Amino acid sequence: MISPFIKKQFLLLIRNPQELLLLLGMPFILITILGFALGSFMNNEGTNIHAKVAFVEHGNEQEDFKTFVNDVKNMPMPVEQKEMLVKTAEKMLPITMLKNDVFGSKEIQPYIEFVTVPPSELDETRQSDRYAAIIEVPEHFSYAFLNNAMFGGNVQPKLSIYMNEGKQMAAKLVEDILIEFQEQYSIFSAPGKAGVASNSLELPAINVKGEMETVTKKKPMTASTYYTVGMSVMFVLYIASYIASYAFREKQSHVFQRILLANVPKRAYISSIFLTAMILAFVQLIILYGLAALFYDVKWPNMTSFLSITVSLCFAVGGLAVLLTALNYRMNSENVSIFFSSTIVSILSFLGGSFFPSGQISEFIRIVGDLTPNGASMTAYLKILQGYELSAVIGSVWYLCAFGVVILICSIWIFPKRGDLS
Amino acid sequence: MLEAVELTKQFKQHKAVNKASLFLERGEIVGLLGPNGAGKSTTIAMISTLIPPTSGDVRFNNESVIKHPHKLRNVLGVVPQEIALYSDLSAKENLQFFGKIYRLSGMELKTRIEEVLEIVGLTDRQNDLVKHFSGGMKRRLNIGVALLHEPKFIIMDEPTVGIDPQSRNYILETVKRLNEEKKMTVLYTSHYMEEVEFLCDRIYIMDQGHIIVSGTKEEIKNILSSEDTIQIKVERANESFIQALHQNPIISRVTVQDGLITILAPKEVNLLSTLFKLADETKTVLTSVEIKTPTLEDVFLHLTGRALRD
CATH class of the missing domain: 3.40.50.300 (P-loop containing nucleotide triphosphate hydrolases)
Known part of the structure; x- marks a missing residue:
């Protein structure tokens, strides 16, 4: 019963060059343009940065300082020298300076939000995409630093910095700040060094680069890859409005009356809309991703994950198509699907990050964006492209399926009854 | 059924x-x-x-x-x-x-x-x-x-x-x-x-x-069995002639469409002499007068006072 509807819609689509251009030509052209034009933009993430930096401190700097003071007290040296060492050390406490003078400075505050995270939440924080960087301070870091600075100890203090490859510009900013801090620190500590010249202290380097790693240890994203996903998840939404508009024109031209008179149940008609939209969306995505693989080398490392996201996205698009059809029928006007394609798709695409990583503007936009079907699928697609496993995106897959089911149920409720259909 | x-x-x-x-x-x-x-x-x-x-x-x-x-x-x-x-x-x-x-x-x-x-x-x-x-x-x-x-x-x-x-x-x-x-x-x-x-x-x-x-069809047309349908064409439309037709008590309906005047009147009345008299009085030149058998259109006109394609 449903296969004639699907076949009919395919025939109508392939005979409509304008629709084909919108659904397949436009996204591919935009992938090309945006991929080339905004390649550098993507690498720099734009100009407005608001990065979150997590600070995980395993030890306690004050305890380290006390230990250091005790060590100094027990050293065989004059009391004056001991006092000078302690005073110098107090001014050199690296973590306090990092917190207060660097990330706490009014110049840095507008760009970087500094959040202290307990060590027990480190793993969770590393998996989260919310932070541009995580600074992990190992136990006894400050003690080792002071020892190294004052007495030239063998243990070089090391900070672990985890950079989020998804927020490269913000992460780079954090990295630059730390390098700058290290350099400034050297200058700052030079008087201290001079003050204890008799002990010829070596200035320790805070090892930033050596321990740098990405939050996820995953592949970075090129602009072409990003926009392949961004444009595909945006243009797949047009399938819903295309199908809904066509369904309404069936009502206007009284073809729908003929369908009713053929004793086709309402549920079969709704199912045909749902399945047709789903299959068309699937074909559209496969063609777009196929072309992107061919021309821009956008390869999917895990086909099972890719297909899971694609099918669940198509499921959501099917639900949207039925919803728009039901609203068109209910309002006896094509305006709902026209409004959807002309306005709502753009808003959803902005929120979902199709044009640029809009989630970096604010946490609110990121959360709302992930609630949109295109945003949820985009996040999942990008993760897969970065090498994540299916388990990392299964939440998005279920969310898209649930989204489809919920709006499908709403649509059945909205769809007019027999008496309101003519 | x-x-x-x-x-x-x-x-x-x-x-x-x-x-x-x-x-x-x-x-x-x-x-x-x-x-x-x-x-x-x-x-x-x-x-x-x-x-x-x-x-x-x-x-x-x-x-x-x-x-x-x-x-x-x-x-x-x-x-x-x-x-x-x-x-x-x-x-x-x-x-x-x-x-x-x-x-x-x-x-x-x-x-x-x-x-x-x-x-x-x-x-x-x-x-x-x-x-x-x-x-x-x-x-x-x-x-x-x-x-x-x-x-x-x-x-x-x-x-x-x-x-x-x-x-x-x-x-x-x-x-x-x-x-x-x-x-x-x-x-x-x-x-x-x-x-x-x-x-x-x-x-x-x-x-x-x-x-x-x-x-x-016959049953419906029989509604008009007691009336004649007469179609008149005039050389130039004349409002006083139309008014005279309307005011004449023996004419039951008058419609004018595309220059064609259609009137309904009882069969037994000698309408033609009345028509010529009215035309003469209002100085109207009649170019044709046709007595028709009733159609469904005439029945509709008779029943509603309007033409089917009004």
């Missing part, structure tokens, strides 16, 4: 159909005649189970089909006034689609499509897209789709609107043939009285939501 019993349809404040009753016996062609906006399309939408009536009933073989329309739909074909086809599909693809939703398949579907294309005379053009068809061809295919599942009843809503005379004749002949050869029962709505006169055994005339008269 298919029967509509006191069907009423109210849309907000507007009563589109008001207690309309009609019936169709097996094998007859019944006409539903009325001007645009009379309520014909709403009536047939209710009879064909597309919209439920506000009150009244539609009965098929003495069973109500309002709540259970399936039995009637299985034996009913409907030709809507609009071209209810996919214009980007070919004639054959349209028939295949509608045939499949009528649960036809395989050889049965193929045979039915061939038969229908033959009936509507589109065998040669079956692979052409409908959007390239003429208005008449689209109308014929519109009928063809309704014939696919071999319905016993067919309801046609103004199937000849906006087409050339040749296509119109073809469609009328097709309807006649379907009735005679396939014994198909037809409810034919139109505002062209000549179509209804040509096709129909019985006629219902509708106006402003009411069925104002029904019966065979």
Whole structure:
């Protein structure tokens, strides 16, 4: 019963060059343009940065300082020298300076939000995409630093910095700040060094680069890859409005009356809309991703994950198509699907990050964006492209399926009854 | 038998159909005649189970089909006034689609499509897209789709609107043939009285939501058996002549359309001498005077005071 509807819609689509251009030509052209034009933009993430930096401190700097003071007290040296060492050390406490003078400075505050995270939440924080960087301070870091600075100890203090490859510009900013801090620190500590010249202290380097790693240890994203996903998840939404508009024109031209008179149940008609939209969306995505693989080398490392996201996205698009059809029928006007394609798709695409990583503007936009079907699928697609496993995106897959089911149920409720259909 | 019993349809404040009753016996062609906006399309939408009536009933073989329309739909074909086809599909693809939703398949579907294309005379053009068809061809295919599942009843809503005379004749002949050869029962709505006169055994005339008269052609025309219809052409329109006609007590109706004056008057009155006298008094030159046998149009004029195509 449903296969004639699907076949009919395919025939109508392939005979409509304008629709084909919108659904397949436009996204591919935009992938090309945006991929080339905004390649550098993507690498720099734009100009407005608001990065979150997590600070995980395993030890306690004050305890380290006390230990250091005790060590100094027990050293065989004059009391004056001991006092000078302690005073110098107090001014050199690296973590306090990092917190207060660097990330706490009014110049840095507008760009970087500094959040202290307990060590027990480190793993969770590393998996989260919310932070541009995580600074992990190992136990006894400050003690080792002071020892190294004052007495030239063998243990070089090391900070672990985890950079989020998804927020490269913000992460780079954090990295630059730390390098700058290290350099400034050297200058700052030079008087201290001079003050204890008799002990010829070596200035320790805070090892930033050596321990740098990405939050996820995953592949970075090129602009072409990003926009392949961004444009595909945006243009797949047009399938819903295309199908809904066509369904309404069936009502206007009284073809729908003929369908009713053929004793086709309402549920079969709704199912045909749902399945047709789903299959068309699937074909559209496969063609777009196929072309992107061919021309821009956008390869999917895990086909099972890719297909899971694609099918669940198509499921959501099917639900949207039925919803728009039901609203068109209910309002006896094509305006709902026209409004959807002309306005709502753009808003959803902005929120979902199709044009640029809009989630970096604010946490609110990121959360709302992930609630949109295109945003949820985009996040999942990008993760897969970065090498994540299916388990990392299964939440998005279920969310898209649930989204489809919920709006499908709403649509059945909205769809007019027999008496309101003519 | 298919029967509509006191069907009423109210849309907000507007009563589109008001207690309309009609019936169709097996094998007859019944006409539903009325001007645009009379309520014909709403009536047939209710009879064909597309919209439920506000009150009244539609009965098929003495069973109500309002709540259970399936039995009637299985034996009913409907030709809507609009071209209810996919214009980007070919004639054959349209028939295949509608045939499949009528649960036809395989050889049965193929045979039915061939038969229908033959009936509507589109065998040669079956692979052409409908959007390239003429208005008449689209109308014929519109009928063809309704014939696919071999319905016993067919309801046609103004199937000849906006087409050339040749296509119109073809469609009328097709309807006649379907009735005679396939014994198909037809409810034919139109505002062209000549179509209804040509096709129909019985006629219902509708106006402003009411069925104002029904019966065979002869029965309806007999309403005017006591009156003559006289059509007058004048050299130049003269308002005082028209006024004089209106004021004359023996003339029951006067209408003027496209320069043609139509009057109704009792048969027994010698109207011609009165006409010439009035023309003389108002200095009107008569170019022709014709006494006509009454038509359905005249009956409608007599009953409503308006022409069918007003």
